[in-house]
Amino acid sequence: xxxxxxxxxxxxxxxxxxxxxxxxxxxxxxxxxxxxxxxxxxxxxxxxxxxxxxxxxxxxxxxxxxxxxxxxxxxxxxxxxxxxxxxxxxxxxxxxxxxxxxxxxxxxxxxxxxxxxxxxxxxxxxxxxxxxxxxxxxxxxxxxxxxxxxxxxxxxxxxxxxxxxxxxxxxxxxxxxxxxxxxxxxxxxxxxxxxx
Amino acid sequence: xxxxxxxxxxxxxxxxxxxxxxxxxxxxxxxxxxxxxxxxxxxxxxxxxxxxxxxxxxxxxxxxxxxxxxxxxxxxxxxxxxxxxxxxxxxxxxxxxxxxxxxxxxxxxxxxxxxxxxxxxxxxxxxxxxxxxxxxxxxxxxxxxxxxxxxxxxxxxxxxxxxxxxxxxxxxxxxxxxxxxxxxxxxxxxxxxxxxxxxxxxxxxxxxxxxxxxxxxxxxxxxxxxxxxxxxxxxxxxxxxxxxxxxxxxxxxxxxxxxxxxxxxxxxxxxxxxxxxxxxxxxxxxxxxxxxxxxxxxxxxxxxxxxxxxxxxxxxxxxx
Numbered sequence: 001x002x003x004x005x006x007x008x009x010x011x012x013x014x015x016x017x018x019x020x021x022x023x024x025x026x027x028x029x030x031x032x033x034x035x036x037x038x039x040x041x042x043x044x045x046x047x048x049x050x051x052x053x054x055x056x057x058x059x060x061x062x063x064x065x066x067x068x069x070x071x072x073x074x075x076x077x078x079x080x081x082x083x084x085x086x087x088x089x090x091x092x093x094x095x096x097x098x099x100x101x102x103x104x105x106x107x108x109x110x111x112x113x114x115x116x117x118x119x120x121x122x123x124x125x126x127x128x129x130x131x132x133x134x135x136x137x138x139x140x141x142x143x144x145x146x147x148x149x150x151x152x153x154x155x156x157x158x159x160x161x162x163x164x165x166x167x168x169x170x171x172x173x174x175x176x177x178x179x180x181x182x183x184x185x186x187x188x189x190x191x192x193x194x195x196x
Numbered sequence: 197x198x199x200x201x202x203x204x205x206x207x208x209x210x211x212x213x214x215x216x217x218x219x220x221x222x223x224x225x226x227x228x229x230x231x232x233x234x235x236x237x238x239x240x241x242x243x244x245x246x247x248x249x250x251x252x253x254x255x256x257x258x259x260x261x262x263x264x265x266x267x268x269x270x271x272x273x274x275x276x277x278x279x280x281x282x283x284x285x286x287x288x289x290x291x292x293x294x295x296x297x298x299x300x301x302x303x304x305x306x307x308x309x310x311x312x313x314x315x316x317x318x319x320x321x322x323x324x325x326x327x328x329x330x331x332x333x334x335x336x337x338x339x340x341x342x343x344x345x346x347x348x349x350x351x352x353x354x355x356x357x358x359x360x361x362x363x364x365x366x367x368x369x370x371x372x373x374x375x376x377x378x379x380x381x382x383x384x385x386x387x388x389x390x391x392x393x394x395x396x397x398x399x400x401x402x403x404x405x406x407x408x409x410x411x412x413x414x415x416x417x418x419x420x421x422x423x424x425x426x427x428x429x430x431x432x433x434x435x436x437x438x439x440x441x442x443x444x445x446x447x448x449x450x451x452x453x454x455x456x457x458x459x460x461x462x463x464x465x466x467x468x469x470x471x472x473x474x475x476x477x478x479x480x481x482x483x484x485x486x487x488x489x490x491x492x493x494x495x496x497x498x499x500x501x502x503x504x505x506x507x508x509x510x511x512x513x514x515x516x
Contacts, residue, residue, distance in 0.1 A: 046369050061348065062347045065345045159348070177410065
């Protein structure tokens with residue numbers, strides 16, 4: 001990358017990081033209203049249910065700490081890209097009919113999904129800019145399945161929100177690390193001028 | 197009278213404020229005996245046959261009680277009475293000040309039991325029990341190492357306190373990110389800036405316990421005020437470990453503190469040790485010429501670290 005591209009990429013990474021932080025705050029509010037909409041026990045702070053079968057399909061952000069430290073930028077971006085591809089599919093199935101009964105919630109969900117789609121696009125763009133190939137989209141494990149009983153569907157939604165929150169937290173760490181590793185264009189200019 | 201004092205010693209635990217009856221071993225309940233408490237004879241009013249009855253015991257009645265056969269002064273029984281209380285619900289707190297290495301849990305009892313209390317802690321995460329390594333110096337504390345991070349599953353910690361009079365337990369559950377609370381920033385230094393009567397430069401360092409500033413950067417919260425004013429001014433800084441205060445009152449001594457928080461998760465640290473500094477001030481003109489010849493900077497810098505006169509209020513409201 002020449003210095004101009006470098007500068008653009010660094011700016012894009014900063015924007016991606018800022019969007020991730022924005023999504024964290026947005027999700028915090030959305031999750032609170034959605035869990036209140038689901039009602040007890042889902043909105044109780046100590047609620048810690050087992051993961052249902054549906055929830056197991058949602059990509060988990062949990063990672064071995066040594067392994068996470070050893071991931072390079074390409075691997076981190078790819079893991080994020082793959083996760084949000086799946087999470088967006090799950091998010092679409094979250095838009096249950098009864099959610100429409102609460103328009104504000106319905107609107108917040110749609111807005112959040114659009115923002116998350118934007119983040120996915122941003123990650124893809126930066127991977128391309130850094131010369132990384134996009135991970136081949138695995139078919140998300142969402143096969144049309146019989147609609148689970150209402151309580152289990154709510155459990156799936158609960159775990160989806162939880163995983164989204166954890167992924168955004170992990171992404172913020174990944175992207176913050178990335179933006180430090182792509183030097184500001186000024187530095188690149190000095191490096192280049194010294195070379196001639 | 198020579199008292200024969202060879203006898204195996206027994207222990208009897210009694211709850212504070214209750215009535216206690218001590219048997220004289222296997223002696224006939226109606227036999228004539230003498231009881232002593234720590235070698236002091238007890239008068240007959242406490243006796244019910246050969247049994248010793250103590251009403252509404254208090255802590256001072258803990259001690260060694262001996263029972264002698266009335267005529268031969270032969271020691272028949274000896275018991276150590278321990279008065280105390282069963283443990284109340286322990287107060288349990290877990291915190292990660294060196295994220296993502298791990299977290300520690302510490303506990304205490306809300307009130308003393310005057311007994312040997314033992315503690316048992318179990319930590320469950322993702323349906324698995326995790327070991328909690330006892331912290332040798334600090335008795336009521338243990339440490340859990342993270343092997344995985346970014347977990348969406350809660351940690352569930354149960355602590356049981358037990359002593360001879362009973363037991364009590366507490367359970368808390370929390371998310372990995374919610375217990376992250378760094379230690380306060382270290383090496384806080386505040387200095388005047390020459391020829392700038394309204395500025396102070398403040399520098400600090402990451403807490404040495406924070407293991408990975410690159411992957412887990414901290415943001416900081418600086419508060420400062422002149423000693424003569426109670427109202428703090430605050431500034432939040434997301435990058436770097438220094439700041440220049442540009443709106444200081446000229447000539448006034450300032451008190452400055454810093455707090456830290458992970459960029460995304462957890463809560464603010466406690467405030468750092470307070471430091472003091474006074475902005476640079478102009479040299480008064482009326483001094484004699486040779487004094488004026490040498491450029492002197494009067495900088496009453498007392499940039500030293502002063503132990504806080506009062507513990508800074510919890511900065512959690514700092515974030516609001």
